[in-house]
Amino acid sequence: MRGAGLAVVLLVALVGIFLTWKAVPSLLHNKAPFLTSRVWSPDTNPPRFGIAALxxxxxxxSIVAMLLAVPVAVGVALFITQYAPKRLATPVAYVVDLLAAVPSIIFGLWGIAVLGPVLAAPNSGLRQGIENSLGWIPLFSSTGVSAGNVFLASIxxxxxILPIVTALSREVFLQVPRANIEAAQALGATKWETIRMAVLPFGRPGVISASMLGLGRALGETIAVTIILSTPNIGAPFDPSLWAGGETFASKIANAAGEFDTPQKTGAYISAGLVLFVVTFAVNAVARVVISRRKEV
Amino acid sequence: MATATSTTLAPISDSRKLRNHVATFAMYACFVIAMIPLVWIIWTLVAKGAGLLGDPHWWTNSQRGITSRIQGGGAYHAIIGTLLMALVTALIAVPLGVGTAIYLVEYGRGRIARAVSFMVDVLTGVPSIVAALFIYALWIGTFGLHRVGFAVSLALVLLMIPVIVRSTEEMLRLVPRDLREAAFALGVPRWKTIMSIVLPTAFSGIVTGIMLGLARVMGETAPLLILGPYAKAINTNLFSGNMAALPTMINQDRVEALKPAVDRVWSAALTLILLVMVLSLLGRLVSRLGSVKTSR
Amino acid sequence: MAKRIDTSGLDVFYGDFKAVEDVSLTVEPRSVTAFIGPSGCGKSTLLRTFNRMHEVVPGGRVAGKVLLDDEDLYAEGVDPVAVRRTVGMVFQRPNPFPTMSIYDNVASGLRLNGVKGRTLLDETVEQSLRRANLWEEVKDRLNKAGSGLSGGQQQRLCIARAIAVEPQVLLMDEPCSALDPISTLAIEDLIFELKNRYTIVIVTHNMQQAARVSDRTAFFTIAGAGKPGRLIEIGDTAEMFSRPSERATEDYITGRFG
Structure with missing residues (x-):
């Protein structure tokens, strides 16, 4: 039993070790600054690749996704725990969980084929609204909308990540002590005021870590993003806008999956994977620490 | 009644009432917003993909010899590939996952247990593409082996373990203390107690974990991209040759513009979601039935 | 400020279960009325109908009337939220808001009602804490978390929070059952002072406490499991403890059951 437990620890360590081992030779040959360069030509000699654009x-x-998902997820969690009648709460929670069971390739397929055209349509009200009001920020300005834009990927x-954040938020909201809720009610607080005084402050750390876990999931999501994002042409200038296409760590790796022919080239992609591993590890670790601290209190 | 006009029980201010109503409306709205994608996705899949599923050939044939211009063909090769890889994944991940859960609940104290528990959490967060790259670095980069179904299963093991650990753990923790202590008091050794009393009681949790885990790994695409190239023909050998799976069948043709190929993409997607949803619904059902039994 | 409570023919239900049956009593203003009786006799349930907190439990409802002076708390169009603002409550376990400071706890009810001025808030917080006999102990750490106080201090903080909004009635649901004897004494002293301003109803398990703090006592009991609780008698505390008019009361007070 202990062996099984230790095997899990070993497994995670091995992931880090192997990725590092296979990444180092390529990183040593790399003639571009890895962290700040936007170039990606791992098969030239010498190779030049950097992860800035990725x-x-x-x-x-991922951050836009989190900003979109968290308010709705908290709302759904509050709906399930505070508003919905008991008989409705369980099936609703169940249906939200079903969303988590949808394979990511299906999200990608639906996103690009169904949701994308709605959003990218020249007369899309949502997009124009955002552009008109926030277009002065480079993030929201557009020089032309790519069909597979970052904003679509974010949605x-x-x-x-909605079901993940909802499920965890729901759990912490259920743990709010009755005494806290009754204290607010007895003071003459309305339902909403009770939530603001007793439920949300108690649940805040839980919601924060739930958001982090959702963020971690979004950072590493592969196929949905790969399907949706249109890859910029080689040599095209970098466009930071949400309306442009782009590539994430995961989609870059996935797009090249069939072409890992030389160790040097593979090493470059593994380096990108290693960075993704480190980033998601950090985000998840922070989230878990917040959760476990809550439990001890 | 004097109530409406009295000063003591005067109604609260309109702005407070309004805020309360707005909040209530917002909660219901959030729920509706959350439901839209699920309904929309399922609707899309059924509308675009149901056509081919009625044809028995879909369930019995492969795509061998079928080009983008030819209608129909089957998904059997992909279904069998998905099931085979998932089965082998489960065979490796279940003992490891259940073992880890038992360790955490029955033996786990102190530092090592905390480390194990933390690593299980970390594993939950490892992106599937990273798991796939790790197996690539090991299987192909180090051992010089080929991209085959078994390598995909190995990557999926990493993704399945945490699901099984957590769901088994949850059930094991529900096994009443006195049941355990009763067995200890009779002088039954610890491992025997676990085997004969704890495990059967937690059985439903383990089954739920397996089903939810299977549902998760069957829908994974990234490891297939890196480690399991698609084949149009039936291949049941996990150690040699390309092997189809439903996600790669979808991925293969998703950029096609010709209708027969597009139809197959949606049908494969519908098949996949049916498989995954049936498994996760069953899993939750088993857990519901099991927990009712233990809570009484 | 303080008002009288009258109930007539009050039945209290949880779903189909009748928890309390046919209670008619009067709670006099500016006095302390104690509810005593064995566990499960419905005294806490009845108390919670006086500020409509009973309704927050799914299925909780009443039949009959509860009058605050002349206003029916359960009349159509009366908002439970307005009732709770008028009738304050202190619970069995101290329940300060854990994420708020001592100051914010006391100010929370005022802020709900739209009080914003800093001076007014400061004054009311100080006054409420003084009336709750807590000011001297916390005046130097008003911005610290309320959860850092001792149990007895927390309970007095909750009392300060409840009286900050100047309620007509103060309901106390076994306010000392989670406290040590010294803290209990402090709360009892406080109750004695507060009754000059408020109508107080206190539910207690502790008969000595009822005898010490209350002016009038109501005795409830229950005929058996699954039966509703009933009011046996209500009267002057001194009289009831020396010459109860009902046999059941005497049995309970002298410790023959309960």
């Missing part, structure tokens, strides 16, 4: 698209798509990612 990091940007990965992080921005789909938001849908994908």
């Amino acid at each position: 990091l940007w698209t990965t992080v921005i798509s 789909v990612l938001a849908i994908m």
Whole structure:
């Protein structure tokens, strides 16, 4: 039994070790600054590759996804725990969980084939509204909308992490002591005021870590993002806008999956994977620490 | 009644009432917003993909010899591939996952247990593409082996373990203390107690974990991209040759513009979601039945 | 400020289960009325109908009337939220808001009602804490978390929070059952002072406490499991403890059952 437990620890350690081992030779040959360069030509001699563009698209798509998902997820969790009648609460929670069971390739397929055209349509009200009001920020300005834009990827990612954030938030809201809720009610607080005084403050750390776990999931999501994002042409100038295409760590690796022919080239992709591993590890670890601290209190 | 006009029980201010109503409305709205994608996705899949599923050939034939212009063909090769890889994944992941859960619940104290528990959490968060790259680095980069179904299963093991650990753990913790202590008091050794009393009681949790785990790994695409190239023909050998799976069948043709190929993409997607949803519904059903039994 | 409570023919239900049956009593203003009786006799349930907290339990409802002076708390169009603002409550276990400071706890009810001015808030917080006999102990750490106080202090903080909004009635549901004897004494002293301003109803398991703090006592009991609780008698505390008019009361007070 202990062997099985230790095997799990070993497994995670091995992931880090192997990825590092296979990444180091390519990183040593790399003639571009790995962290700050946007170039990606791992099969030239010497290879030149950097992750700046990947990091940007990965992080921005995931953060936008989190910002979109968390308010809705908290709302759904409050709906299930505080508003829905008992008989409705269980099936509703169940249906939200079903969303988590949808395979990511299906999210990608639906995103690009069904949701994308709705959003990218020239007369899309949502997009124009955002552009008109926030277009002065480079993030929201557009020089032309790519069919597979980062914003579309963010929406789909938001849908994908919604059930995770909802489930965990629901759990912490259920743990709010009755005494806290009754204290607010007895003071003459309305339902909403009770939630603001007793439920949300108690649940805040839980919601934060739930959001982090959702963020971690979004950062590493592969196939949905790969399907949705249109890959910029080689040599095209970098476009930070949400309306442009782009590549994330995961989609870069997935797009090249069939072409790992030389160890040097593979090493470059594994380096990108290693960075993704480190980033998701950090995000998840922080989230878990917040959760476990809550439990001890 | 004097109530409406009295000063003591005067109704609360309109702005407070309004805020309360707005909040209530927002909660219901959030729920509706959350439901839209699920309904929309299922609707899309059924509308676009149901056509081919009625044809028996879909369930019995492969795509061998079928080009983008030819209608129909089957998904049997992909279904069998998905099931085979998932089965082998489960065979490896279940003993490891259940063992880890038992260790954490029955033996786990102190530092090592905390480390194990933490690593299980970390494993939950490892992106599937990273798990796939790790197996690539090991299987192909180090051992020089080929991209085959078994390598995919190995990557999926990493993704399945945490699901099984957590769901087994949850059930094991529900096994009443006195049941265990009763057995100890009779002088039954610890491992025997676990085997004969704890495990059967937690059985439903383990089954749930397996089903939810299977549902998760069957829908994974990234490991297949890296480690399991698609084949149009039936291949049941996990150690040699390309092997189809439903996600790669979808991925293969998703950029096709010709209708027969597009139809197959949606049908494969519908098949996949049916498989996954049936498994996760069953899993939750088993857990519901099991927990009712233990709570009484 | 303080008002009288009258109930007539009050039945209290949880779903189909009748927890309390046919209670008619009067709670006099500016006095302490104690509810005593064995466990499960419905005294806490009845107390919670006086500020409509009973309704927060799914299925909780009443039949009959509860009048606050002349206003029916359960009349159509009366908002339970308004009732709870007028009738304050202190619970069995101290329940300060764990994420709020001492100051914010006391100010929370005022803020709900739209009080914003800093001076007014400061004054009311100080006054409430003084009336709750807690000011001297916490005046230097008003911005610290309320959960850092001792159990007895927390309970007095909850009392300060309840009286900050100047309620007409203060309901106390076994306020000392989670406290040590010294803290209990402090709360009892406080109750004695507070009755000059408020109508107080206190539910207690402790007959000595009822005898010490209350002016009037109501005795409830229950005929058996699954039967509703009933009011046996209500009267002057001194009289009831020396010459109860009902046999059941005497048995309970002298410790023959319960």
